[in-house]
Amino acid sequence: MSTYPTGKRKKIGTPKIASKSKSDKDPSSYVLRMLLNASPYYVSGSVLAQKLKMSRVGVWSRIDKLRKAGLTIEASQNLGYRLAGEPNALNLPLLNAWMKDNKKFCDIFTHDEVDSTNSEVERLLANGFKSPFAVLSNEQKKGRGRLGRIWHSPKGGNIYLSLGFRPNIQAIHLRNFTLWQGLNICRFLRLFMGTENIGVKWPNDIYYEGKKLAGMLTEASIDSESIKTLIFGIGLNVNTHTRQFPKSIAKYSISMQSIKGEQIRIHELAAKLIKVILTGYKDCMSKNLEKDLISGWTEVDELSGKKIKVQCGKEIFSGNASGIDKNGNLLLKLRNGRVRKIHGGEIEIL
Ligand code: BTN
Numbered sequence: 001m002s003t004y005p006t007g008k009r010k011k012i013g014t015p016k017i018a019s020k021s022k023s024d025k026d027p028s029s030y031v032l033r034m035l036l037n038a039s040p041y042y043v044s045g046s047v048l049a050q051k052l053k054m055s056r057v058g059v060w061s062r063i064d065k066l067r068k069a070g071l072t073i074e075a076s077q078n079l080g081y082r083l084a085g086e087p088n089a090l091n092l093p094l095l096n097a098w099m100k101d102n103k104k105f106c107d108i109f110t111h112d113e114v115d116s117t118n119s120e121v122e123r124l125l126a127n128g129f130k131s132p133f134a135v136l137s138n139e140q141k142k143g144r145g146r147l148g149r150i151w152h153s154p155k156g157g158n159i160y161l162s163l164g165f166r167p168n169i170q171a172i173h174l175r176n177f178t179l180w181q182g183l184n185i186c187r188f189l190r191l192f193m194g195t196e197n198i199g200v201k202w203p204n205d206i207y208y209e210g211k212k213l214a215g216m217l218t219e220a221s222i223d224s225e226s227i228k229t230l231i232f233g234i235g236l237n238v239n240t241h242t243r244q245f246p247k248s249i250a251k252y253s254i255s256m257q258s259i260k261g262e263q264i265r266i267h268e269l270a271a272k273l274i275k276v277i278l279t280g281y282k283d284c285m286s287k288n289l290e291k292d293l294i295s296g297w298t299e300v301d302e303l304s305g306k307k308i309k310v311q312c313g314k315e316i317f318s319g320n321a322s323g324i325d326k327n328g329n330l331l332l333k334l335r336n337g338r339v340r341k342i343h344g345g346e347i348e349i350l
Helices: 027-038 045-052 056-068 092-104 117-126 177-193 256-260 266-286 290-300
Strands: 072-076 080-086 107-111 133-137 159-165 198-201 205-208 211-223 226-236 307-312 315-324 330-334 339-342 346-349
Touching (some): 027 045, 027 056, 027 080, 027 092, 045 056, 045 080, 056 072, 092 107, 092 266, 107 117, 117 159, 117 226, 133 266, 177 198, 177 205, 177 211, 177 256, 198 290, 226 266, 290 315, 307 330, 315 339
Parallel strands (some): 107 133
Antiparallel strands (some): 072 080, 133 159, 198 205, 205 211, 307 315, 307 346, 315 330, 330 339
Protein backbone atom coordinates (compact mmCIF):
# COMPACT_ATOMS: atom_id res chain seq x y z
CA MET A 1 0.00 0.00 0.00
CA SER A 2 1.38 3.44 -0.88
CA THR A 3 0.13 6.49 0.91
CA TYR A 4 -0.84 10.04 -0.01
CA PRO A 5 0.40 13.03 1.97
CA THR A 6 -1.70 14.21 4.87
CA GLY A 7 -2.76 17.82 4.72
CA LYS A 8 -4.23 20.21 7.24
CA ARG A 9 -7.77 19.20 7.90
CA LYS A 10 -9.07 21.61 5.35
CA LYS A 11 -12.18 21.07 3.28
CA ILE A 12 -12.07 21.82 -0.44
CA GLY A 13 -15.12 23.33 -2.07
CA THR A 14 -15.10 22.64 -5.77
CA PRO A 15 -11.75 21.44 -7.11
CA LYS A 16 -11.05 22.30 -10.75
CA ILE A 17 -11.63 19.48 -13.18
CA ALA A 18 -9.94 19.91 -16.55
CA SER A 19 -11.89 19.43 -19.78
CA LYS A 20 -14.16 16.43 -19.88
CA SER A 21 -12.66 13.11 -20.88
CA LYS A 22 -14.32 9.75 -21.37
CA SER A 23 -13.28 8.77 -17.86
CA ASP A 24 -15.50 11.53 -16.48
CA LYS A 25 -18.46 9.38 -17.46
CA ASP A 26 -17.41 6.76 -14.97
CA PRO A 27 -18.50 8.00 -11.52
CA SER A 28 -15.70 6.15 -9.71
CA SER A 29 -13.03 7.81 -11.87
CA TYR A 30 -14.78 11.14 -11.40
CA VAL A 31 -14.81 10.81 -7.61
CA LEU A 32 -11.13 9.82 -7.66
CA ARG A 33 -10.18 12.73 -9.90
CA MET A 34 -11.84 15.10 -7.48
CA LEU A 35 -10.07 13.48 -4.53
CA LEU A 36 -6.71 13.55 -6.34
CA ASN A 37 -7.13 17.18 -7.35
CA ALA A 38 -7.96 18.09 -3.77
CA SER A 39 -5.26 15.92 -2.18
CA PRO A 40 -4.03 16.27 0.58
CA TYR A 41 -7.27 18.02 1.54
CA TYR A 42 -10.81 16.72 1.84
CA VAL A 43 -13.70 17.06 -0.60
CA SER A 44 -17.08 17.52 0.99
CA GLY A 45 -19.68 14.82 0.49
CA SER A 46 -22.25 17.40 -0.63
CA VAL A 47 -19.93 18.74 -3.37
CA LEU A 48 -19.38 15.19 -4.63
CA ALA A 49 -23.13 14.52 -4.50
CA GLN A 50 -23.85 17.71 -6.42
CA LYS A 51 -21.19 17.01 -9.09
CA LEU A 52 -22.27 13.42 -9.53
CA LYS A 53 -25.95 14.30 -9.42
CA MET A 54 -26.57 11.67 -6.77
CA SER A 55 -27.58 11.57 -3.11
CA ARG A 56 -24.97 11.65 -0.31
CA VAL A 57 -25.87 8.05 0.39
CA GLY A 58 -25.13 7.31 -3.28
CA VAL A 59 -21.71 8.97 -2.86
CA TRP A 60 -21.06 6.96 0.29
CA SER A 61 -21.83 3.68 -1.48
CA ARG A 62 -19.52 4.66 -4.39
CA ILE A 63 -16.76 5.40 -1.85
CA ASP A 64 -17.48 2.09 -0.13
CA LYS A 65 -17.04 0.27 -3.46
CA LEU A 66 -13.67 1.96 -3.98
CA ARG A 67 -12.60 0.99 -0.46
CA LYS A 68 -13.52 -2.60 -1.16
CA ALA A 69 -11.24 -2.41 -4.20
CA GLY A 70 -8.35 -1.57 -1.84
CA LEU A 71 -8.27 2.24 -1.82
CA THR A 72 -7.91 3.96 1.52
CA ILE A 73 -10.41 6.80 1.62
CA GLU A 74 -10.68 8.61 4.92
CA ALA A 75 -14.02 10.09 5.90
CA SER A 76 -14.72 12.87 8.34
CA GLN A 77 -18.22 13.98 9.23
CA ASN A 78 -17.38 17.67 8.93
CA LEU A 79 -14.79 17.62 6.16
CA GLY A 80 -15.85 14.90 3.74
CA TYR A 81 -13.55 12.43 2.01
CA ARG A 82 -9.81 12.24 1.42
CA LEU A 83 -7.68 9.78 -0.54
CA ALA A 84 -5.09 8.41 1.89
CA GLY A 85 -3.59 5.38 0.17
CA GLU A 86 -3.72 3.04 -2.78
CA PRO A 87 -3.10 -0.66 -3.29
CA ASN A 88 -0.46 -2.21 -5.54
CA ALA A 89 -3.15 -4.11 -7.43
CA LEU A 90 -4.33 -2.22 -10.51
CA ASN A 91 -7.48 -0.19 -10.10
CA LEU A 92 -8.83 1.06 -13.43
CA PRO A 93 -10.84 4.05 -12.09
CA LEU A 94 -7.74 5.29 -10.23
CA LEU A 95 -5.57 4.82 -13.31
CA ASN A 96 -8.11 6.73 -15.39
CA ALA A 97 -8.21 9.46 -12.77
CA TRP A 98 -4.41 9.83 -12.99
CA MET A 99 -4.55 9.75 -16.81
CA LYS A 100 -6.47 13.05 -16.77
CA ASP A 101 -6.97 14.29 -20.33
CA ASN A 102 -4.74 11.61 -21.84
CA LYS A 103 -7.61 9.17 -21.42
CA LYS A 104 -9.13 10.81 -24.51
CA PHE A 105 -6.25 9.59 -26.66
CA CYS A 106 -5.68 6.14 -25.29
CA ASP A 107 -7.96 3.43 -23.94
CA ILE A 108 -6.61 1.31 -21.13
CA PHE A 109 -7.26 -2.34 -20.32
CA THR A 110 -6.26 -3.82 -16.98
CA HIS A 111 -6.00 -7.51 -16.15
CA ASP A 112 -5.34 -9.47 -13.06
CA GLU A 113 -3.40 -12.02 -15.07
CA VAL A 114 -2.46 -12.49 -18.74
CA ASP A 115 0.03 -14.62 -20.64
CA SER A 116 1.89 -11.51 -21.83
CA THR A 117 0.66 -7.93 -22.20
CA ASN A 118 2.47 -7.81 -25.57
CA SER A 119 0.47 -10.88 -26.69
CA GLU A 120 -2.76 -9.31 -25.43
CA VAL A 121 -2.03 -6.16 -27.44
CA GLU A 122 -1.28 -8.31 -30.47
CA ARG A 123 -4.73 -9.95 -30.14
CA LEU A 124 -6.51 -6.62 -29.72
CA LEU A 125 -4.72 -5.19 -32.75
CA ALA A 126 -5.67 -8.30 -34.78
CA ASN A 127 -9.29 -7.82 -33.66
CA GLY A 128 -9.26 -4.27 -35.02
CA PHE A 129 -9.35 -2.44 -31.69
CA LYS A 130 -8.86 1.32 -32.14
CA SER A 131 -5.25 2.32 -31.48
CA PRO A 132 -3.38 3.59 -29.58
CA PHE A 133 -4.33 1.67 -26.46
CA ALA A 134 -2.55 0.30 -23.42
CA VAL A 135 -2.74 -3.03 -21.62
CA LEU A 136 -1.56 -3.51 -18.03
CA SER A 137 -1.59 -6.62 -15.91
CA ASN A 138 -0.90 -7.43 -12.26
CA GLU A 139 0.86 -10.61 -13.35
CA GLN A 140 2.11 -12.29 -16.52
CA LYS A 141 2.25 -16.04 -16.91
CA LYS A 142 4.38 -15.97 -20.04
CA GLY A 143 6.10 -12.61 -19.91
CA ARG A 144 8.78 -12.48 -22.58
CA GLY A 145 11.98 -10.56 -23.01
CA ARG A 146 14.46 -9.94 -25.75
CA LEU A 147 16.32 -12.79 -27.45
CA GLY A 148 13.57 -15.28 -26.50
CA ARG A 149 14.13 -14.88 -22.76
CA ILE A 150 11.50 -15.15 -20.04
CA TRP A 151 10.48 -11.97 -18.23
CA HIS A 152 9.64 -13.05 -14.69
CA SER A 153 6.42 -11.32 -13.81
CA PRO A 154 5.31 -11.99 -10.22
CA LYS A 155 1.94 -10.76 -9.01
CA GLY A 156 1.25 -7.27 -7.76
CA GLY A 157 3.59 -4.36 -7.41
CA ASN A 158 5.34 -4.25 -10.78
CA ILE A 159 4.39 -2.64 -14.05
CA TYR A 160 3.80 -4.94 -17.00
CA LEU A 161 2.61 -2.56 -19.67
CA SER A 162 2.24 -2.72 -23.45
CA LEU A 163 0.93 -0.20 -25.94
CA GLY A 164 -0.42 -0.95 -29.40
CA PHE A 165 -0.05 1.32 -32.43
CA ARG A 166 -0.78 1.17 -36.16
CA PRO A 167 1.89 3.46 -37.65
CA ASN A 168 1.50 2.56 -41.32
CA ILE A 169 4.78 4.19 -42.25
CA GLN A 170 8.03 2.96 -43.73
CA ALA A 171 10.08 0.90 -41.30
CA ILE A 172 13.09 3.21 -41.65
CA HIS A 173 11.24 6.03 -39.84
CA LEU A 174 10.86 3.91 -36.72
CA ARG A 175 14.30 2.31 -36.67
CA ASN A 176 15.21 4.23 -33.52
CA PHE A 177 11.85 3.81 -31.82
CA THR A 178 13.04 1.67 -28.87
CA LEU A 179 16.10 3.86 -28.23
CA TRP A 180 13.98 7.01 -28.29
CA GLN A 181 11.50 5.46 -25.85
CA GLY A 182 14.40 4.33 -23.63
CA LEU A 183 15.89 7.83 -23.59
CA ASN A 184 12.57 9.46 -22.68
CA ILE A 185 11.58 6.83 -20.12
CA CYS A 186 14.99 7.20 -18.49
CA ARG A 187 14.62 10.99 -18.32
CA PHE A 188 11.14 10.57 -16.83
CA LEU A 189 12.27 8.01 -14.23
CA ARG A 190 15.15 10.25 -13.18
CA LEU A 191 12.69 13.07 -12.50
CA PHE A 192 10.14 10.81 -10.84
CA MET A 193 12.76 9.27 -8.57
CA GLY A 194 14.87 12.39 -8.06
CA THR A 195 18.12 10.68 -9.09
CA GLU A 196 20.49 10.93 -12.03
CA ASN A 197 21.78 7.41 -11.46
CA ILE A 198 19.37 5.81 -13.91
CA GLY A 199 20.69 5.01 -17.38
CA VAL A 200 19.96 3.00 -20.52
CA LYS A 201 22.02 -0.02 -21.43
CA TRP A 202 21.82 -0.28 -25.21
CA PRO A 203 19.47 -1.25 -26.64
CA ASN A 204 16.59 -1.98 -24.28
CA ASP A 205 17.52 -2.10 -20.60
CA ILE A 206 17.04 0.57 -17.95
CA TYR A 207 19.62 0.37 -15.18
CA TYR A 208 20.15 1.87 -11.75
CA GLU A 209 23.72 1.75 -10.47
CA GLY A 210 24.58 -1.35 -12.45
CA LYS A 211 21.34 -3.24 -11.73
CA LYS A 212 18.41 -3.81 -14.04
CA LEU A 213 15.33 -1.77 -13.23
CA ALA A 214 13.32 -2.26 -16.43
CA GLY A 215 13.35 -3.96 -19.82
CA MET A 216 11.66 -2.93 -23.05
CA LEU A 217 10.45 -5.13 -25.87
CA THR A 218 9.30 -3.75 -29.22
CA GLU A 219 7.55 -6.03 -31.70
CA ALA A 220 6.28 -5.04 -35.14
CA SER A 221 4.51 -6.53 -38.11
CA ILE A 222 5.83 -5.29 -41.43
CA ASP A 223 4.08 -5.51 -44.75
CA SER A 224 5.91 -4.48 -47.95
CA GLU A 225 8.32 -2.07 -46.18
CA SER A 226 5.68 -0.38 -44.04
CA ILE A 227 5.05 -1.05 -40.37
CA LYS A 228 1.46 -2.13 -39.90
CA THR A 229 1.36 -2.81 -36.20
CA LEU A 230 3.79 -1.84 -33.48
CA ILE A 231 3.79 -3.12 -29.92
CA PHE A 232 5.89 -1.52 -27.22
CA GLY A 233 6.15 -3.42 -23.92
CA ILE A 234 7.89 -2.46 -20.72
CA GLY A 235 8.41 -4.40 -17.53
CA LEU A 236 9.38 -2.14 -14.62
CA ASN A 237 10.26 -3.35 -11.13
CA VAL A 238 8.28 -1.08 -8.84
CA ASN A 239 7.05 -2.29 -5.45
CA THR A 240 8.35 -5.83 -5.39
CA HIS A 241 11.35 -7.07 -3.55
CA THR A 242 14.01 -8.68 -5.71
CA ARG A 243 13.79 -11.79 -3.50
CA GLN A 244 10.57 -12.49 -5.42
CA PHE A 245 12.73 -13.11 -8.48
CA PRO A 246 14.73 -16.27 -9.15
CA LYS A 247 18.16 -16.09 -7.47
CA SER A 248 20.01 -15.84 -10.79
CA ILE A 249 18.11 -12.63 -11.64
CA ALA A 250 17.74 -11.16 -8.13
CA LYS A 251 21.46 -10.38 -7.94
CA TYR A 252 21.33 -8.18 -11.02
CA SER A 253 17.93 -6.54 -10.49
CA ILE A 254 16.57 -3.68 -8.45
CA SER A 255 13.14 -2.16 -7.83
CA MET A 256 12.01 1.45 -7.47
CA GLN A 257 10.85 0.77 -3.92
CA SER A 258 14.29 -0.41 -2.88
CA ILE A 259 15.89 2.66 -4.46
CA LYS A 260 13.51 5.08 -2.77
CA GLY A 261 13.10 3.18 0.49
CA GLU A 262 9.34 3.55 0.33
CA GLN A 263 6.36 2.30 -1.68
CA ILE A 264 5.76 3.97 -5.02
CA ARG A 265 2.31 5.15 -6.14
CA ILE A 266 2.01 2.70 -8.98
CA HIS A 267 -1.11 4.24 -10.57
CA GLU A 268 0.47 7.67 -10.81
CA LEU A 269 3.64 6.10 -12.20
CA ALA A 270 1.79 3.96 -14.77
CA ALA A 271 -0.38 6.84 -15.99
CA LYS A 272 2.64 9.12 -16.40
CA LEU A 273 4.62 6.36 -18.10
CA ILE A 274 1.83 5.79 -20.63
CA LYS A 275 1.91 9.52 -21.41
CA VAL A 276 5.70 9.44 -21.93
CA ILE A 277 5.37 6.46 -24.31
CA LEU A 278 2.51 8.08 -26.27
CA THR A 279 4.54 11.28 -26.62
CA GLY A 280 7.62 9.30 -27.68
CA TYR A 281 5.58 7.57 -30.37
CA LYS A 282 4.19 10.88 -31.65
CA ASP A 283 7.74 12.31 -31.79
CA CYS A 284 8.95 9.36 -33.88
CA MET A 285 6.00 9.71 -36.26
CA SER A 286 6.37 13.43 -36.78
CA LYS A 287 10.02 14.48 -36.51
CA ASN A 288 13.50 13.58 -37.56
CA LEU A 289 15.04 12.67 -34.22
CA GLU A 290 18.55 11.61 -35.24
CA LYS A 291 20.37 14.61 -33.74
CA ASP A 292 18.27 14.74 -30.56
CA LEU A 293 18.72 11.03 -30.05
CA ILE A 294 22.50 11.06 -30.48
CA SER A 295 22.99 14.04 -28.18
CA GLY A 296 20.41 12.87 -25.63
CA TRP A 297 21.95 9.40 -25.57
CA THR A 298 25.17 10.77 -24.14
CA GLU A 299 23.20 11.85 -21.01
CA VAL A 300 21.82 8.38 -20.33
CA ASP A 301 24.30 5.98 -21.92
CA GLU A 302 25.01 3.30 -19.33
CA LEU A 303 27.76 1.78 -21.48
CA SER A 304 29.63 4.96 -22.36
CA GLY A 305 33.39 4.38 -22.36
CA LYS A 306 33.02 0.98 -20.68
CA LYS A 307 34.84 -2.15 -21.77
CA ILE A 308 32.22 -4.52 -23.13
CA LYS A 309 31.86 -7.86 -24.85
CA VAL A 310 29.26 -8.27 -27.59
CA GLN A 311 27.96 -11.60 -28.77
CA CYS A 312 26.35 -11.39 -32.23
CA GLY A 313 25.28 -14.91 -33.12
CA LYS A 314 28.49 -16.95 -33.15
CA GLU A 315 30.77 -13.91 -33.28
CA ILE A 316 32.17 -12.20 -30.21
CA PHE A 317 33.70 -8.72 -30.22
CA SER A 318 35.17 -6.74 -27.38
CA GLY A 319 36.18 -3.15 -27.06
CA ASN A 320 35.03 0.17 -25.62
CA ALA A 321 31.44 1.32 -26.04
CA SER A 322 31.48 4.70 -27.81
CA GLY A 323 27.87 5.86 -28.13
CA ILE A 324 25.48 5.30 -31.02
CA ASP A 325 25.22 6.45 -34.64
CA LYS A 326 22.25 8.03 -36.39
CA ASN A 327 20.81 4.63 -37.22
CA GLY A 328 20.86 3.59 -33.57
CA ASN A 329 23.79 1.20 -33.96
CA LEU A 330 26.06 0.80 -30.96
CA LEU A 331 29.61 1.97 -31.77
CA LEU A 332 32.29 -0.34 -30.48
CA LYS A 333 35.87 0.85 -30.53
CA LEU A 334 38.02 -2.23 -31.09
CA ARG A 335 41.54 -2.71 -29.76
CA ASN A 336 43.00 -1.99 -33.22
CA GLY A 337 41.34 1.44 -33.17
CA ARG A 338 38.65 0.61 -35.72
CA VAL A 339 35.02 1.27 -34.88
CA ARG A 340 32.53 -1.52 -35.42
CA LYS A 341 28.81 -0.88 -35.76
CA ILE A 342 26.76 -3.29 -33.69
CA HIS A 343 23.16 -3.85 -34.85
CA GLY A 344 22.10 -6.29 -32.17
CA GLY A 345 23.29 -8.94 -29.77
CA GLU A 346 24.05 -9.71 -26.19
CA ILE A 347 26.10 -7.10 -24.34
CA GLU A 348 28.19 -7.84 -21.29
CA ILE A 349 30.00 -5.15 -19.32
CA LEU A 350 33.51 -6.39 -18.47
C1 BTN B 1 14.02 -7.52 -21.87
O1 BTN B 1 14.66 -6.95 -20.99
O2 BTN B 1 14.48 -8.51 -22.45
C2 BTN B 1 12.67 -7.00 -22.27
C3 BTN B 1 11.61 -7.27 -21.24
C4 BTN B 1 10.24 -6.77 -21.61
C5 BTN B 1 9.19 -7.20 -20.61
C6 BTN B 1 7.86 -6.56 -20.88
S1 BTN B 1 6.74 -6.82 -19.55
C7 BTN B 1 5.44 -6.17 -20.51
C8 BTN B 1 5.62 -6.74 -21.90
N1 BTN B 1 5.03 -8.05 -21.99
C9 BTN B 1 5.94 -9.00 -22.22
O3 BTN B 1 5.69 -10.21 -22.35
N2 BTN B 1 7.16 -8.45 -22.29
C10 BTN B 1 7.11 -7.02 -22.12
